[in-house]
Each structure stands twice: as structure tokens, then as C-alpha cells.
Amino acid sequence: MSRLITLSLCVLATMALAEARVRHYKWDVKYEFKSPDCYEKLAITVNGKTPGPAILAQQGDTVVVEVTNNLGTENLAIHWHGIRQIGSPWSDGTGGVTQCPILPGDTFTYRFIVDRAGTYLYHAHYGMQRGAGLYGSIRVSLPDGMAEPFPYDYDKSIILSDWYHNSTYEQAVGLSSIPFGWVGEPQSLLIHGKGKFDCSKLAPPSSDPSACNATNPECSPYVLTVVPGKKYRLRISSTATLSALSFQIEGHNMTIVEADGHYVEPIVVQNLFIYSGETYSVLIKIDQEPSRNYWITTNIVGRNATATTPPGLAVLNYYPNHPKRVPPTNPPAGPMWNDVAPRLAQSSAIKARQGYIHTPPPKSDRVIVFLNTQNKIDGYYHWSLNNVSLSLPNTPYLIALKENLHHVFDQRPLPDQLPGFADYPIYRVANNTNATSSNAIYRLKFNTTVDIILQNANSMIVNNSETHPWHLHGHDFWVLGYGIGKFDPDNDPKKYNLANPIKKNTVAVHPYGWTALRFIADNPGVWLFHCHVESHFYMGMGAVFEEGVDKVGKLPSEIMGCGETKGFKTP
Amino acid sequence: MSRLITLSLCVLATMALAEARVRHYKWDVKYEFKSPDCYEKLAITVNGKTPGPAILAQQGDTVVVEVTNNLGTENLAIHWHGIRQIGSPWSDGTGGVTQCPILPGDTFTYRFIVDRAGTYLYHAHYGMQRGAGLYGSIRVSLPDGMAEPFPYDYDKSIILSDWYHNSTYEQAVGLSSIPFGWVGEPQSLLIHGKGKFDCSKLAPPSSDPSACNATNPECSPYVLTVVPGKKYRLRISSTATLSALSFQIEGHNMTIVEADGHYVEPIVVQNLFIYSGETYSVLIKIDQEPSRNYWITTNIVGRNATATTPPGLAVLNYYPNHPKRVPPTNPPAGPMWNDVAPRLAQSSAIKARQGYIHTPPPKSDRVIVFLNTQNKIDGYYHWSLNNVSLSLPNTPYLIALKENLHHVFDQRPLPDQLPGFADYPIYRVANNTNATSSNAIYRLKFNTTVDIILQNANSMIVNNSETHPWHLHGHDFWVLGYGIGKFDPDNDPKKYNLANPIKKNTVAVHPYGWTALRFIADNPGVWLFHCHVESHFYMGMGAVFEEGVDKVGKLPSEIMGCGETKGFKTP
Secondary structure, three states: OHHHHHHHHHHHHHHHHHHOOEEEEEEEEEEEEEOOOOEOEEEEEEOOEOOOOOEEEEOOOEEEEEEEEEOOOEOEOEEEEOOOOOOOHHHOOOEOOOEOOEOOOOEEEEEEEOOOOEEEEEEEOOOOHHHHOOEEEEEEEOOOOOOOOOOOOEEEEEEEEEEOOOOHHHHHHHHOOOOOOOOOOOOEEEEOOEOOOOHHHOOOOOOOHHHEOOOOHHHOOOEEEEOOOOEEEEEEEEOOOOOEEEEEEOOEOEEEEEEOOEEEEEEEEOOEEEOOOOEEEEEEEOOOOOOOOEEEEEEEEOOOOOOOOOOEEEEEEEOOOOOOOOOOOOOOOOOOOOOHHHHHHHHHHOEEOOOOOOOOOOOOOEEEEEEEEEEEEOOEEEEEEOOEEEOOOOOOHHHHHHOOOHHHOOOOOOOOOOOOHHHOOOOOOOOOOOOEEEOOOEEEOOOOEEEEEEEOOOOOOOOOOOOEEEEEOOOOEEEEEEEEOOOOOOOHHHHOOOOOEOEEOEEEEOOOEEEEEEEEOOOOEEEEEEEOOHHHHHOOOEEEEEEOHHHOOOOOHHHOOOHHHOOOOOO | OHHHHHHHHHHHHHHHHHHOOEEEEEEEEEEEEEOOOOEOEEEEEEOOEOOOOOEEEEOOOEEEEEEEEEOOOEOEOEEEEOOOOOOOHHHOOOEOOOEOOEOOOOEEEEEEEOOOOEEEEEEEOOOOHHHHOOEEEEEEEOOOOOOOOOOOOEEEEEEEEEEOOOOHHHHHHHHOOOOOOOOOOOOEEEEOOEOOOOHHHOOOOOOOHHHEOOOOHHHOOOEEEEOOOOEEEEEEEEOOOOOEEEEEEOOEOEEEEEEOOEEEEEEEEOOEEEOOOOEEEEEEEOOOOOOOOEEEEEEEEOOOOOOOOOOEEEEEEEOOOOOOOOOOOOOOOOOOOOOHHHHHHHHHHOEEOOOOOOOOOOOOOEEEEEEEEEEEEOOEEEEEEOOEEEOOOOOOHHHHHHOOOHHHOOOOOOOOOOOOHHHOOOOOOOOOOOOEEEOOOEEEOOOOEEEEEEEOOOOOOOOOOOOEEEEEOOOOEEEEEEEEOOOOOOOHHHHOOOOOEOEEOEEEEOOOEEEEEEEEOOOOEEEEEEEOOHHHHHOOOEEEEEEOHHHOOOOOHHHOOOHHHOOOOOO
């Protein structure tokens, strides 16, 4: 009997050791000249690379990332996208919300537990730095002895992104200028950091012939080598700054099995629509004619970039064909950029997998309706929720709230919906002249259930409504439903899917449409909820939720040092 | 009697009031698209302008500048060049030396006394930001009732600079890359913020036709309107990032009367040679044929930029001719770029004005010989003093020294001359393989007299020795002498000018030459001494002097917040 107890204790101790594994990374973040699409420009790299190194961990591990800011004169913060930071809200890496930025020369240590297997991301979250190339993947595997509900032979990650030739500085200054300088469509789409800009578009003589070099190996297409007969799990994610994307593999159907770390009731697609901040796993069978390679492509949808941004191309290399062998076909055309219906259909089709359903509470305690509009404030373009455009305070919210610095942001509550929302004409050009900038926040009662209705509308351009991928920090939310047109608070909630809604951290609101979400405010901290389009968030498209901040433990002093917390700490 | 005393007290009180005047400025520093030479790029502006607003004050005034950093993601520090900061060493504005940088969104207040009339500058002193356009002039007038020793009718300031089309980020990353990316010669020379780049050099089709626009009023030539028969004091200064300059006014001699805030025994020149960080006053008579305008020109000397950088042009507009009337002559050619002799002659000719001579102590207590060389360290190019390349610590020196944070920089003393200096072959290509980077400093005994010998040498290119303008913070120094060739410690000091040496804060060391300086270490603080070429300092060409830091008063907490002083200050 005592031997049995001892054995059990040993097993438990071993398991505890396995659970307590620490994945330690040391990252050097700096600017470097890179040519991801053959055009040379400055990029922000992690240990010399963009995308940065993948974080590979197992459920329950502690991830520790020591980030050294070698950007010279620029600060930095890195967000761990999809990681809920339960118990570590100060490690969320959101500049202005959960921490002061990391100063040049400083090393900051992020430490958090990856509590659920799945596919996640990391990326810079300060200014528009993500667009400069600081992003990468986080792959969390199941605990030993647990199996995925779908078999596969190999597991690969592919990050999609878009790429601009001007700097994030130039983009940001344009956005906050009169006249307005719009960032425009990206020059390239990148598949795992590789694209192909047509250098001949640059007029000769370039001042520097190395500025665009089609033979630079940095911009050779990404090659995914696969073994015929095998089954692959591809983890597809997007860190695009602007573009909604469609992803295809020539001749191969994809079965979606995971979204944002949650299992999906399998659905077979030819086009995977993916919005910035989303992650998916798809399964593919390597079952086509094995004597050739196939195109992997990605296209912009939701915006007309046909004249400006060529599709992103990569190669599915059937082993043992040569990886540089060009597929004998033309890359297949993507879907029509302005065809909303299949995108809405795919969004709506994604449900929680049978056997892995977490049903939501049947009712919510609070409903917040966010009308998404464009506005002008003092002549500057903004994006707003209910006519309020978010401006971050100089002292991060988490610190301000925990340290009772009430004066650093507007303490007044924001309304749960726009006064007069019922009469707001979503199909009319926005001319909300009473919009304001504010750093006020939403304070949520701890452990209550909150519904968010994201209501899209016309922008300031006639007959234009954009696609916005909304990302919530610190949480997954249930996606209760989508619709086109004005949300009907009386009837639409009756159609909510409460049976098997998917949980996600990022969700699209489609043109002129609405999306309904539900989450439980059970994670003590301060959490940003924002459009994942870099320029939209820069222009104020976000909100901040506080919940249970009194339950947050003592803040590490390392997150301080700006705003009201700038000053001398006795060493 | 008592009435006389009362009257005297009133006069004293009035004078005291006048002396105590505070000049208050509020500055908004941000990036904006500007076209100073017709080519549009991001510039750092102060209140929307580059050059920024001039600071106008009277001797004894207190200048207060509230600087708000609206650069978005980038920090900031501003140096008040030529102001000795007696009693306010924390206001010197030297990132990494006297303060932590100003974070985005923060407002930092500089407060200092301008204790001596003369011509000074301000400019960014963090990273290579000066090159992005943050600079301006400081003009300190004499106290009421005091007169300059030279008459003039009008007083005008002109700042010269050079201008690059790439960003300071791109420049900095190139300098710290393998392979080395040299910044090259500037695209333009600016006269008071205006230059003219030849837009036709850009190949069509430009992606944006507004990117270079020869008719943009921002790049119309600078016009100095003058009244015939009058006498003008022109305060000429240079904030060039790289270029040594020659300045000319067609058909007009210039009489140099001031240098770096000190009166010069008048000398008449046709070319004013001016090195980055220097300021001069020259007098000109408006005595030429009044029916036309005249060219004002500036050229690069010391480097061969004839193929790359056209002369900077402005117009001396004889009133009432139209200011846009082009002078009927071709702009006069500047001096030969590689003719060192006249530059050395002019440097040597500048002496303190009779009646305003402060003679130096006849002997020094310490002599430091700084051999200026280029080196490679771990494959990266550096500039070094005695084979030591300066790297700034993460916690500024002033804070580290005052707060006894001994571990933040190397406490070991640096040698007063290179071991084996006597045998160092200054005409041979530098191949100092034993160079190191260090953040060690020179600690000077308070109130002692220090001589600095700046010894130039060959760079890493055959038959090349550059011109370095050396600038000392917190002090003026006497310029005791110049020479070409190797400094002879036995004989050259005998030729020092101890009778009427000029005092300056910036001085040139000419190709293969030496320059001897003397100063008294009587200003408690920590002071940077560095080559004022932005790229050279970035590559380590500087040293740091500490003197009497124990006499420095309590440091304002506002200068802290980085490195070891990052953290929470209880509000």
C-alpha cells in the first residue's frame, strides 16, 4: 500500500515536472535591411529573421521570452496573440494598455503559461510596428498522451502577411496628417515572409541597383515540401496589416479543423478566407499527380487590389521533385474580391467540433453594441465605436487602474450603444460630426457574461463598407452569429447559435454586416478589443475592457517607467 | 542720502528683474512630411518647422522649453549647444549622458540660464535624430546698456545644414551592418532649411508625383533681404550631419567678429569655413551695385562631393529689387574641396578680440592625447580615440555617477594617451586590430586645467584623413594651436598661443593634423566630448568627462526612467 502511494507520488511528481517545463527564448530585436519581396527596405527582425523564430511549447508550459530592444531610438512591446495571460495580465504586451514600452537598450522578460494547445501568434503591439515585420507563430502541442481528434502525419506552420515598401513611420504620419495620407494597398503579399515584387515596376536608374533584386534568395518563393500519400496539418495564420486574404492550394481541398486554438467541426473548402489575427489548421492529403509541384496562392479579398497587389505565390513541392521546379500550370485565380457571400458563408459555417463544445451561458448580463464608423475629428480621419475614437493614455491602463492613478484617463463610463443607434442609417455615408477622441474604457463586472454586437456601416466613401477583423485580448469569445444589414435587437438574438458556437479570439465583421459575440469577464486584467487592421487601430478603432483588476496581483515594476510611473526606482 | 540708496535699490531691483526674465517655449516635436529641397520625406519638426523656432533671449535670462514628444514610437533628447549649463548639468539634453530620453507622449521641461551673450544652437541629441531636421538657433543678446564692440544695423541668423533623402534609421542601420553601409554624401545643402534637389535626377515614373516638386514653395531659395548702405551682422552656424562647409556671399567680403559666443579679433574673409557645430558672426556691408541681387552659396569642403552634392544657393536680395529676381551672374564657385591650407590658415587666424581676452592658465595639470582613428571591431566599422570606441551605457552617466550605480559602466580609467603613441604612423592606413568598445570615462579632478591634443591620422582608406569637428559640452576651451603632422609633445607646446587664444566649444581637427585645447574642469557635471559628424559619433567617436559630480545638486527625477532607473515612482 505504501509502495503504491510512493509510486503514485512519483508519477505525480513527474507529471508536475513535465507540466512545469519552461521554454526559454532570448530575442534580439532590431532593424535590418531585408528583401522579403526582392525590394530592400528596413524590417524589424527577431534574431535576424522576419517572421521571427517560432515558439514551440506544450500545453501547460511556461514560456519565457527575454526581449532586448536594439531598435536604436524606438521603443517596443510584443503581444502574444491568442494567449489569454490568465494570472499574468502584465505580460500581454500591449503598449499603453498593459505595459510601458521597452526602451532601446533594455531587456524585458515576458513570462506566461500557454494553457491550451493550439495555433497562436506573436507580433509587435506598439505604434504600427507589426507592419515592419515583427511577427511569428506560437504552436502549443497537447500534453503527452493526449491526441488530436484528427490524424495527420506532419504539422507545418505558414504565416500570411502583406508588405509595404514605405516605412511604418511614413504610414503613421500620413494617417495623422491633413491632407490625409492613406497607406493604400500593400506592394506584396508574403507567404511565410516571402513574396515577389516586380522590380521592373521601379523605374531605372535606381539610385542603388541592389534596392530591388529579383534573384535575391531572400525572395525566392516559400517552398513546402510534402511526401505523396501523407496527410498534413497546415497551421495557416495571418498577421496582415490591412488585407483580408483568401488562401488556396492548387488541386487540393482543405479541411478546416482548428480555428484560433479551438477544434472546428470539419468543413472542406477550396478557399480558406482568413482575416488578420486569425489562425486556422487545415488538413490536406498529398494525393494528386506526384510528378509535379503545385501552386500555393493567396489573394486579397474585400478590397479592390487587383491593379496594385499581385497574388502571393508559394510552391507545394511533391517530393522528390525539385523544389525549384515551377508548377506547369498558371497559378489558379483567387475568388472575386468583392464577393461577400462565400466569406460570410464560411464564417457562419465554422462551428465547434462535436465532443469539444463548450456551450455559452444562455443569457448575457450586458449587451454592448459597437457601431463601427469612420469619422473626422478636427479635420483628421478616425475610426470610431459609437462615435468615440480610442486614444491611449500616456500611463498604461493596467498600471493606472491598479495603482489608482485616476487622473490619467477619462473615468466617465461610455454608453453601451450609440444614442439613437436604432435610427442610424448604416448604408449612408458616415458624417458623424459629433465624434470625439477619448481614452475612457468599459468596466465589466467580474464574472458577468457580456455580449458584443459589432455593427458595420458605410465608411465615408459612397457605397463602401469595409471588413474589420476584431481581436479580443485576454479572452476567447463565442461567435453567436453573423448577419448582413442592421442588427435587430428583438429578433436576431433569437437566431443565435447557442448549441455549438466556435470560440475564437479574432472574428470578422463583414461589409454592412453584424457579428455577435459573447464572453465571460472572468480574467482579471485590462484587455484591448480592437480592429486588427493596423491603420484602423492606429486611427482609434478599439475599446478597452477592465474586469476584476482588484484581483490582479502586484504588478512587476518592469512594466512601469512611462507616464506617471516614469522616475527613479531605488535599486 | 537715503533717497540715493532707495534709488539705487530700485535700479538694482529693476536690473534683477530684468536678469530674472524667463523665456518660456512650448514645443511640439513630431514627424511630418517636408520638402526642404523639393524632395518630400519625413522630417522631425518643432511646432511644424525645420529649422525649429529661434530662441531669443538676453544674457542672464532663464530659458524654459517644454518639449512634448509626439514622434509616435521614438524617444527624444534636445541639446543646447554652446550653453554650458552651469548649475543645471541635467538640462544638457544628451541622451545616455545627462538624461534618459523623453518618451513618446511625455513632456519634458528643459530649464537653463543663458549666462553669456552670443550665438548658439539647439539640436536633437539622441541617435542620429539631428539629421532628421530637429535643430535651430539660440541668440543671446547683451544685457541692457551694454554694446557689442562692433556696430551694425541689423542682426540675422542663418543655419547651414546638409540633407539626406534616406531616413536616419536607414543611415544608422547601414553604419552598424556587415557589410558596412556608408551614408555617403548628402543629397543637398540647406541654407536655413531650404535647398534644391534636381528632381529630374529621379527616374520617372515616380510612384508619387508629389514626391519631388521643384515648384514647391517649401524649397524656394532662402532670401535675405537687405537695405543698401546698411551693415549686417549675420550669425552663420552649421548643424551639418557630415559636411564641412564653405560659405560665401557673392561680391561681399565678410568680417568675422564672433565665434561660438566669443568675440574674434576681426578678420576679413571671402570664404567662411564652418564645421558642424560651429557658430560665427560676420559683418557685411551692403555696398555693392544696388540694382541687382547676389548669390549666397555654400559648398562642401574636405570631402569630394562635387559629383554628388550641388552647392547650396540662397539670395541676398538688395531692397527694393524683387526677392525672386535671380542674380544675373552664375553662382561663384566655392574653394577647392581638397585644399586644406586655407582652412587651416583660417582656423589658425581666429584669435580672441583685443579687450575681450581671457588668458588661459599658463600650464595644464593633465594632458590627454586623443588619437583619432577608424577601426574594425568584430567586423563592424568604428571610430575610436586611442583605439577605444565609445558606447553609451543604458543608464545615463550623470545619473549613474550621482546615484552611485557603479555597475552600469566600466569603472576602469582610460589611458591619457595610446600606449606606443610616439610610434604610431599617422600616415599609414589604420589597421588597429586591438580596438575595443567601451563605456569607460575620464574623471577629471575638479578645478584642474586639462589639455586635450586631438591627433588626426589616416582612416582605413589609403591616403585619406578626414576633418573632424570636435564639440565639448559644458565648457568653452581655449584653442592653443593647430599643426599638420604628428604632434610633438616636446616642441609643439612651446608654440601654443597663450596670449590671445579664442575660446570655442567646437573646433576642427584638419586632415593629418592636430589641434590643442585647454579647459578648466570647473563645471560640476558629466560632459560629452565628441566629433560632431553624426555618423562618426554614432560609430563611437567621443569621450566622456566627469568633474565635480559630488557638487551637482539633487537630480530632478524627470531625467530618470531608463536603464537602472526605470520603474515605479510613487506619485
